[in-house]
Amino acid sequence: MAEIVILPDADAAGSLVAREIAALIARTPDAVLGLATGSTPLPVYRALARLVADLDVSRVRGFALDEYVGLEPGHPESYRAVITREVVEPLGLDPDRVRTPDGALEGIAHAGADYERAITEAGGVDLQILGIGSDGHIGFNEPGSSFASLTRVKTLTAQTRRDNARFFASPGDVPMHCITQGLGTILRARHLVLLAFGEGKAAAVAGAVEGPLSASVPGSAIQLHPHATVVIDEAAASAL
Numbered sequence: 608m609a610e611i612v613i614l615p616d617a618d619a620a621g622s623l624v625a626r627e628i629a630a631l632i633a634r635t636p637d638a639v640l641g642l643a644t645g646s647t648p649l650p651v652y653r654a655l656a657r658l659v660a661d662l663d664v665s666r667v668r669g670f671a672l673d674e675y676v677g678l679e680p681g682h683p684e685s686y687r688a689v690i691t692r693e694v695v696e697p698l699g700l701d702p703d704r705v706r707t708p709d710g711a712l713e714g715i716a717h718a719g720a721d722y723e724r725a726i727t728e729a730g731g732v733d734l735q736i737l738g739i740g741s742d743g744h745i746g747f748n749e750p751g752s753s754f755a756s757l758t759r760v761k762t763l764t765a766q767t768r769r770d771n772a773r774f775f776a777s778p779g780d781v782p783m784h785c786i787t788q789g790l791g792t793i794l795r796a797r798h799l800v801l802l803a804f805g806e807g808k809a810a811a812v813a814g815a816v817e818g819p820l821s822a823s824v825p826g827s828a829i830q831l832h833p834h835a836t837v838v839i840d841e842a843a844a845s846a847l
């Protein structure tokens with residue numbers, strides 16, 4: 608059973624999780640962070656940027672959850688670019704120590720296995736930040752994903768493409784495919800911290816935390832984890 612923390616708003620949640628991560632880095636200067644994109648973790652990164660000003664982050668490593676397949680290199684909405692802009696630069700991390708899955712078409716056949724190997728060689732993820740999609744997806748593990756899945760290419764659902772269209776010039780520009788850590792990959796992280804804010808996430812949170820373990824709600828995989836923390840606001844908690 609995940610520990611559930613309900614806070615008044617996203618900023619309070621961001622501060623709490625940022626303090627946890629800063630404490631981890633202070634204890635373990637070569638900590639491995641699991642990084643998520645999307646709007647949800649932004650308050651964490653903002654608060655963490657203030658806290659790490661006093662810490663040595665030169666040895667911290669990071670692994671992003673996912674990436675779109677087939678965007679041209681440097682595309683501003685590629686998750687590599689997003690992680691650089693929102694995490695690497697504000698926190699002052701070494702860009703060579705932060706990886707995203709490689710979504711380039713050439714090499715896509717072995718990109719998943721390469722990524723799994725890199726995470727394993729880094730010693731595994733110490734703390735994995737997670738958002739949740741309105742359809743219950745984590746990373747880009749859409750409904751139907753196996754709980755044992757590893758990093759691989761997936762097809763985005765129509766709902767996720769609609770949800771993410773706001774980041775692109777037109778809905779047709781949202782890629783059809785992504786490469787994402789699997790639920791099995793995510794479950795290997797030593798601590799999972801799932802964040803969700805707003806009423807639009809209430810059903811997904813309820814399904815993940817209280818629903819039956821089901822591939823239809825990929826977030827429900829967190830119930831299998833011995834150390835999962837769910838940090839949400841009142842609105843996201845409203846269906847619990």
Ligand code: GLP
Nearest residue numbers: 644645646647738739740746747
């Ligand atoms: C995206 C990402 C997920 C993220 C989710 C929710 O599709 N791949 O990692 O958790 O959608 O996004 P947001 O936090 O913007 O609601």
